[in-house]
Amino acid sequence: xxxxxxxxxxxxxxxxxxxxxxxxxxxxxxxxxxxxxxxxxxxxxxxxxxxxxxxxxxxxxxxxxxxxxxxxxxxxxxxxxxxxxxxxxxxxxxxxxxxxxxxxxxxxxxxxxxxxxxxxxxxxxxxxxxxxxxxxxxxxxxxxxxxxxxxxxxxxxxxxxxxxxxxxxxxxxxxxxxxxxxxxxxxxxxxxxxxxxxxxxxxxxxxxxxxxxxxxxxxxxxxxxxxxxxxxxxxxxxxxxxxxxxxxxxxxxxxxxxxxxxxxxxxxxxxxxxxxxxxxxxxxxxxxxxxxxxxxxxxxxxxxxxxxxxxxxxxxxxxxxxxxxxxxxxxx
Ligand code: NAI
Numbered sequence: 001x002x003x004x005x006x007x008x009x010x011x012x013x014x015x016x017x018x019x020x021x022x023x024x025x026x027x028x029x030x031x032x033x034x035x036x037x038x039x040x041x042x043x044x045x046x047x048x049x050x051x052x053x054x055x056x057x058x059x060x061x062x063x064x065x066x067x068x069x070x071x072x073x074x075x076x077x078x079x080x081x082x083x084x085x086x087x088x089x090x091x092x093x094x095x096x097x098x099x100x101x102x103x104x105x106x107x108x109x110x111x112x113x114x115x116x117x118x119x120x121x122x123x124x125x126x127x128x129x130x131x132x133x134x135x136x137x138x139x140x141x142x143x144x145x146x147x148x149x150x151x152x153x154x155x156x157x158x159x160x161x162x163x164x165x166x167x168x169x170x171x172x173x174x175x176x177x178x179x180x181x182x183x184x185x186x187x188x189x190x191x192x193x194x195x196x197x198x199x200x201x202x203x204x205x206x207x208x209x210x211x212x213x214x215x216x217x218x219x220x221x222x223x224x225x226x227x228x229x230x231x232x233x234x235x236x237x238x239x240x241x242x243x244x245x246x247x248x249x250x251x252x253x254x255x256x257x258x259x260x261x262x263x264x265x266x267x268x269x270x271x272x273x274x275x276x277x278x279x280x281x282x283x284x285x286x287x288x289x290x291x292x293x294x295x296x297x298x299x300x301x302x303x304x305x306x307x308x309x310x311x312x313x314x315x316x317x318x319x320x321x322x323x324x325x326x327x328x329x330x331x332x
Contacts, residue, residue, distance in 0.1 A: 001025065001318045003072070004041045006033035007050035009267065012074070015307035023315045032263075038062045046070040046317065048310060051077060051294065052263040057085035064089035070317045074306050075099075075297075079206040079233060083329040094313040094325045098153050100302035105157035107296035108201055108231045111255030115227060115290050116141065139198075142166035147197030149213075150204030150232065151177040151185070158201055159185050170197060173204070194221035199229065206233035216241040225252035231296040234260035239279045246286050254289045257296040266293045 001024055005016065008028040020026060026048075031037045033047060034054035041047050041063055049055060049071055060082060063071070073081070073095040086093050114120055117138040125132070146162050148155045151173040159169045160183065169185040171177060172193045180187050193200070200222065204210050214228065215238040228251060230237055239260055245251040259266070261277055275281055283289050313325055 001045040001314065002027065002043070003046045003048055003314055004029060004044040005048040006031065006037070006040075007053055007267070011303060012050075012307075015303040016310070018304065019307045019311040021311070023318060024311060033059065035059050035062065038066075041068060042066050044068060046072060046314060048072040048074055048314075051075045051080065052266065053080060054263070055081040055086075057082045057088075060085045060089055060091050064091055070094065070314070072310050072313050072317075074310050077205060077233060078327050079235070081327075083327065087329045092317070092323060093327050094317070094323050095327055096306050096309040096313075097325055099297065099305035099309070100299055101153035101157050103299040103302045104154045104231050104296040105161060107257060107292070108154070108158050108203075108229055108255075109161050111229050111231070111257065111290060111292070112141070112199060112201070112227065115229075115253040115255050115288070120290055121287075143168070144198040145170060145196050146199040146201065147172065147188075147193035148185070149173075149190070149193065149200065149202050151175075151180055151187075152203060154231070155201075155203035156180075156183070156185075158203065159183060167199075190218075191221060194218060195223070197226065198223060199227040201229040202232040202236050204232060204236070206235045211235050212238040212241075214238060214242065216244070219245040219250060222250070224250055226250070227253035227255070229255040231257040234258040234262050239283065243279065243282055246283075246289065252288060254283075254286070255291075256283075256289070257292045258294055259283075259291070262294060 003024055003026050005026050006029050008030060013028050016026060029040050032053045033049045035058045038059050047063060047068055055071060069091055071091060071093050076095060076097055078095055081093055118136045122136060143166060145168045147170045148159050149172050151171045156179055162169055170188045170193050171180050171185045172188060172190045177187055213236055219241055259280060316323055
């Protein structure tokens with residue numbers, strides 16, 4: 001089966017080549033998959049896509065016209081896919097449900113520590129021969145209250161790691177979380193989590209319910225000087241409201257691995273470009289904001305799991321076996 005693999009970087013190709021075999025014939029395209037690039041998929045039996053590819057109705061309809069019946073996502077989140085359109089045009093969607101929740105959980109903790117102890121400033125200062133500690137004052141993580149929104153695979157691992165620091169862990173998830181009780185994490189309402197947490201970290205999927213959940217109203221309910229960390233999806237935060245809260249000093253620290261308009265920026269080298277996204281550029285002017293470019297997942301182990309599961313998904317589809325990692329419209 002011929003597969004057009006979009007949004008591929010050298011590291012993706014290297015990982016996929018490890019698991020590649022005669023069952024699938026992969027062709028790599030560096031461009032993202034969207035309505036402008038979908039024509040590359042002509043003549044292929046399936047496509048593979050990544051987090052910022054635009055799998056809206058127009059792209060899916062065109063894929064269906066080309067006779068493509070499978071989109072193999074190389075990621076867990078599927079907020080970029082119009083599942084209703086996929087069902088309408090008979091295109092099946094598979095994903096990699098968990099490639100390394102450890103990678104994301106560890107990066108989340110990394111952002112918290114780097115922000116708290118201002119490691120990104122120390123790195124530059126020391127290199128310039130500036131050993132002053134002014135402005136680098138941090139706080140003990142011990143005894144702080146951390147609110148985790150979304151007690152899934154990643155959220156729970158973040159909680160475990162914070163427990164080791166001696167934090168009190170609060171959790172908000174619409175579903176009852178048995179593991180939370182076992183771990184000693186307190187399941188609370190969103191209002192309680194906002195009111196009590198020194199640090200709030202986002203690990204729920206981006207859906208119609210969670211889009212812009214961190215908005216002006218939510219920010220108003222938080223403690224002064226709160227730290228907000230988002231390694232979930234950019235759309236969970238209303239960036240304009242966040243900027244306002246940073247300016248008023250309501251929010252004391254922000255760590256972002258994702259950004260709502262990241263599709264136009266992330267995963268590419270824009271160092272010689274004029275970046276036109278004023279909201280993003282404003283965020284970068286704050287000394288207490290640390291942004292990484294959707295790299296939380298980026299470990300050797302995660303790339304290998306992504307490659308292995310993607311090839312398995314493609315082979316299962318080729319032989320019409322059950323698609324264990326299929327997602328359907330009613331799950332969105
Ligand atoms: P998961 O499916 O194991 O957990 C998600 C949790 O969120 C579930 O417990 C679910 O009940 C909960 N949830 C659903 N709606 C909610 C709501 N309205 N409020 C609060 N909680 C809600 O997913 P996993 O693997 O833990 O991943 C979480 C998210 O992390 C993914 O959806 C994805 O967007 C993001 N992610 C980011 C990566 C990165 O590199 N930055 C890599 C992988 C995932």
